[in-house]
Amino acid sequence: MPSSNKYAQEFLQSVCQQIRFKGIHENITNELSDHIDDQKNEYIKQGFDEEAAFLKAVEQMGDPVLVGKQLDKAHRPKIEWSILSLAAILVVAGGFVQYFLSGVNADNSYVFSHFLIYAPAGIAAFTLIYFFDYTLLGRYPKVVYLLLFTFTIVGFLFFNRVNGSYTHVYYSALLFIPAFAGIVYDFRSKGYLGIIASGLFYAGAAYICLLASKFTGLILLTVSCLIILTVAIKKGFFGSNKLVGLAIAYIPVIISLVLTILTAPPYLRNRLAHIVNPELDPLGSGYIPLMVKRLIASSQPFGEAVLDGNIADISIASVSIEQLLPNWATDFSLTYIIARLGYVAGLVIIAVMLILIARMFFSVMKQKNAYGYLVSLSACLAITGQVVLYILSNIGVITPFSVTLPFISFGGMGFVVNMILVGLLLSVYRLTDLAHERPQGVAGDRRLITLVDGKLIIDLGMKAFFNKHAGRGKNN
Amino acid sequence: MKIDKSLTTGSTTMLILRLLKSKDMYGYQMIDELEKRSENIFTLKAGTLYPLLHTLESRGMIESYDAKIDSVRPRKYYRITQNGKKLLKEKQAEWTAYTSAVNQVLGGMDYAIV
Numbered sequence: 001m002p003s004s005n006k007y008a009q010e011f012l013q014s015v016c017q018q019i020r021f022k023g024i025h026e027n028i029t030n031e032l033s034d035h036i037d038d039q040k041n042e043y044i045k046q047g048f049d050e051e052a053a054f055l056k057a058v059e060q061m062g063d064p065v066l067v068g069k070q071l072d073k074a075h076r077p078k079i080e081w082s083i084l085s086l087a088a089i090l091v092v093a094g095g096f097v098q099y100f101l102s103g104v105n106a107d108n109s110y111v112f113s114h115f116l117i118y119a120p121a122g123i124a125a126f127t128l129i130y131f132f133d134y135t136l137l138g139r140y141p142k143v144v145y146l147l148l149f150t151f152t153i154v155g156f157l158f159f160n161r162v163n164g165s166y167t168h169v170y171y172s173a174l175l176f177i178p179a180f181a182g183i184v185y186d187f188r189s190k191g192y193l194g195i196i197a198s199g200l201f202y203a204g205a206a207y208i209c210l211l212a213s214k215f216t217g218l219i220l221l222t223v224s225c226l227i228i229l230t231v232a233i234k235k236g237f238f239g240s241n242k243l244v245g246l247a248i249a250y251i252p253v254i255i256s257l258v259l260t261i262l263t264a265p266p267y268l269r270n271r272l273a274h275i276v277n278p279e280l281d282p283l284g285s286g287y288i289p290l291m292v293k294r295l296i297a298s299s300q301p302f303g304e305a306v307l308d309g310n311i312a313d314i315s316i317a318s319v320s321i322e323q324l325l326p327n328w329a330t331d332f333s334l335t336y337i338i339a340r341l342g343y344v345a346g347l348v349i350i351a352v353m354l355i356l357i358a359r360m361f362f363s364v365m366k367q368k369n370a371y372g373y374l375v376s377l378s379a380c381l382a383i384t385g386q387v388v389l390y391i392l393s394n395i396g397v398i399t400p401f402s403v404t405l406p407f408i409s410f411g412g413m414g415f416v417v418n419m420i421l422v423g424l425l426l427s428v429y430r431l432t433d434l435a436h437e438r439p440q441g442v443a444g445d446r447r448l449i450t451l452v453d454g455k456l457i458i459d460l461g462m463k464a465f466f467n468k469h470a471g472r473g474k475n476n
Numbered sequence: 477m478k479i480d481k482s483l484t485t486g487s488t489t490m491l492i493l494r495l496l497k498s499k500d501m502y503g504y505q506m507i508d509e510l511e512k513r514s515e516n517i518f519t520l521k522a523g524t525l526y527p528l529l530h531t532l533e534s535r536g537m538i539e540s541y542d543a544k545i546d547s548v549r550p551r552k553y554y555r556i557t558q559n560g561k562k563l564l565k566e567k568q569a570e571w572t573a574y575t576s577a578v579n580q581v582l583g584g585m586d587y588a589i590v
Contacts (some may be wrong), residue, residue: 028526028530030552030578031503031526031552032522032526034502034504034549034551035503035504035522035526038504039504039522060521060522061521061522062521062522062523062524063523064523065525066523067522067526067527070523070527070531071526071527071530073531074530074531074533074534075528075530075534078534151526266551368539368540388508
């Protein structure tokens with residue numbers, strides 16, 4: 001707690017004036033004023049009065065400007081060069097891919113010029129987020145959430161359904177993941193109600209995905225949020241019993257999953273059956289997954305895939321890949337690259353992606369505080385989820401979803417959103433030192449049900465929940 | 477006895493790491509402990525200690541966490557990491573080499589003192 005004494009305050013202020021990284025000020029102020037207090041108490045024990053004891057204690061600290069300058073040196077922002085350069089490599093690779101795709105035929109010649117417009121926009125978004133104080137998301141997570149919510153709802157007026165769903169909701173869903181991490185952080189130490197409240201915020205975002213029929217967004221959002229919540233509960237951020245906490249998180253998810261499957265209308269069941277087994281309708285809904293499998297199976301290490309056989313009495317070899325594979329330049333650009341340039345080119349892209357993911361998870365592990373951990377984990381999950389779905393659908397393992405391959409596949413919105421996500425992750429890393437939180441007053445093992453004097457007490461942690469600002473900010 | 481400051485600064489890192497090897501401590505405790513163990517020869521200023529602690533932390537030699545252990549209020553405690561233990565070993569080896577060299581020279585000139 002910052003000291004109220006004027007000598008101490010003057011000292012702390014002039015120390016902090018030297019430290020350019022503002023995020024660390026509170027942390028340093030707390031630590032140094034604790035020290036001054038200890039020293040002061042020691043002098044009081046020796047017989048000094050409080051005023052003199054403070055003065056002597058502050059003198060003991062040394063020259064504030066010099067101390068501040070040295071602390072400033074210790075807290076230079078950190079740069080995660082490996083993630084930054086991997087992302088840069090992927091952006092450049094994305095440029096090559098779009099250049100290649102634009103040269104395939106005249107209909108597609110616009111893609112590279114579009115890339116040249118959206119790439120700088122994405123880089124600008126990255127830079128903005130990178131230098132942005134990411135703790136803002138921790139201080140105002142509900143504002144961020146509501147802004148995103150409003151933007152998405154307003155988007156329904158301006159965007160049209162494409163193939164039955166609203167595309168912009170997919171990108172919102174990706175951004176809802178870090179917003180959810182902020183919400184979870186906000187409800188930390190709020191016990192079981194904190195978990196339930198976080199769940200409600202997730203449900204709001206999930207409901208939008210349902211309204212927009214954006215199931216890929218829903219899947220990415222749900223899996224990521226569930227992982228974030230699980231990690232938060234496991235690490236004891238909510239200050240509740242971990243098993244009960246996990247039950248609160250998982251039981252509703254399992255129930256809704258079961259209910260959805262049981263009450264699914266016939267058309268949805270039919271669709272699911274086709275997703276699981278594309279052979280049911282080889283020329284209809286199963287056409288693309290089967291074609292992807294076929295192209296992958298006949299791909300060569302270098303050069304064009306060698307196709308044979310017929311589709312509906314037409315010899316495949318007489319038709320170009322672009323004609324065989326719809327959305328070859330967007331949803332299936334990886335399949336297309338493998339079929340046209342060979343699987344070595346595809347594997348190189350996949351390898352770089354996987355290294356990037358590994359490096360990102362590694363940077364998450366390095367985070368020391370709950371906030372940095374949750375936010376960087378969320379950005380990491382949002383990117384990883386897309387990569388996994390895109391690669392699996394592009395190599396024919398799962399029935400294709402319409403997803404984006406971060407940094408590589410065509411599309412301005414996807415590019416900008418992914419640059420925001422990686423910017424957020426690196427910004428967290430940059431400010432790793434900001435890592436300090438005082439322990440929360442209510443942390444610890446809280447029991448949901450206790451029996452006292454024959455009374456059954458169910459403690460949902462209401463007190464902690466409504467005592468919103470206790471244990472936060474400067475005065476804890 | 478006051479000791480020339482230039483003699484202690486280089487070895488402060490080593491002393492701090494050695495203290496943290498025995499147990500986790502907060503800043504004030506380190507200064508206190510150092511004075512006790514050195515019989516008041518090392519009076520480390522807080523202004524020297526904290527920048528050093530923060531630098532060591534950003535280099536991954538030590539880690540910090542908040543806890544209430546010896547005191548009523550939560551304190552920022554430091555603990556040594558594996559890398560820190562390695563660094564301590566190196567520093568100790570350097571120090572031993574240095575002091576034995578100094579002693580050799582001093583020992584060889586015993587007559588000068590008398």
